[in-house]
Amino acid sequence: MKGTRAALRYAKAVLNLAKESKKEVEVNESMQLIAQTISENEELALVLNSPVIKTDHKIKALNAIFSEAIDQISLGVIGLLGENKRLPLLVQVAKQFTILFDHDKLIDVAKVTTAVPLTAALNKKVLAKIKELTGHEATVENVVNPDILGGFILRVGDIQYDASISNNFNELKRQFDNSHFVAKI
Template identity: 45%
Template sequence: MSSRAAIRYAKAVLDQANDAQLGNVVFGDMKSVAATIENSKELRTVLSSPVIKGEDKKQALHKIFEGNSDVTKGLIDILTNNNRINLLAGVAQSYVTLYNEAQGVKVAEVTTAVPISSELETKVLAKVKEMTGSDSVTLNNIIDEAIIGGFILRVGDLQYNASIANQLDSIKREFTKSL
């Protein structure tokens, strides 16, 4: 979950990108930034370290994301100058969410015990369409072995739980009621 400050920065970047007609380019940048930070423990440590100077963080980020747009590089500069560079991942995630909302794209989070198959993906997309009425959907697959099997689908504040763990819990509740 992103902080309110990260959301405010993301809104400002979205406005700036839309004004420059670079919304889609910056969307790609932000997905890349979010994924890079999420997948690199070392980078997260550097960004949150009070020992490393802001200027050093800025230079490192400019090297890492040198192929990105000027809007993205400007965001890195502003966050560094305001001593808020630790918000970069949250800003990137918030931007992706805001951009998807503006484009009418629904983001569905699918939790499965194993990586999602193409057959299950088709079923999930059909369920999302039924739940939301939207044809434009992006799926994020989260692996959680605790659900045993099936899937849990979340779209915004809607949830559909078709997991084996949920069904077992239901059976357990029925048994305890009848005792």
Template identity: 40%
Template sequence: MSEHRAAYRYAKALMDLAIEQNNVSAVEKDMRLVLDTIEQNESLTDVLRSPVLTGSDKNSALKALFKNSQPLTSELFNLLASNKRIGILKEVAQQYITLYDQMQGQEIATVVTAVPLNKDLEAKILKKLEEISGKEVTLENEIDADLIGGFILKVGDLEYNASVSGKLEKLERKLLST
């Protein structure tokens, strides 16, 4: 099973339990804290993915680091550690946040561009996405200089690649197949 699918299943199970316990937003705050902490701390990522450390050592480190977290969050750490899946904690947190946003009627769209979007273009993209989806959309801009130009738009599971590098790759595949 791919990491993405496994992370989604853990996040969905966590969401279901949080709904059952009426604790969805508190767990969401924990998941945002977990995600931010992992993203800002490369050594924590190394610890979580280390084949040398045991699952219980990783679990202990997480519980010490997030000692004020919800009981469901601690149980997630336990479950991931016992299933030898603690390395996907970041992805689980991301998936939970996405599920939470969808539950709140928000859609998260990511626009990957070679240079940062200006405010006018960002506003136009947001307006168009909200018209199409009928939902409130949050737009995130990621920078990837390898795109050369154009953009890649990701909304949920959909991806639209209008980048120069994407078009060049498509052309290359077409030329090689003939």
């Protein structure tokens, strides 16, 4: 993806600044809010990527949206990206920052694929199970895929646990295909 290396460099610099200021948790929350807001708002993403709209207008719009909700370091990142004509990288910088922060704090990202969205109670149970299995904290990313019919697929790092109904059906199918059942009529 274009600009990924630059976004990673900015994210590393912001993480180092946040660590020096001892505000890495606040900056992480701000970066998550920025990434989520821009990802969910297609018009805002179009404005940031538009070559027609002037950079100072983009910065004013972002400051109006985020000035009350995010910390000063994150506001400074918006200004810096604007000065360097790199505002389209804002979402990538925010996402890269979160990845670096999670890695630094030994927080794993668990991808849970379910047929329906996770409830808050199930989310807590999944987090507890991940903590028990890996010994690390984790954040849960829920992916909804109705094709698995029921159950879940849990992926943490290089560990995958498939407890989906579709997997159980596929296992049964393989057993019937591989066995030498003779139909008795």
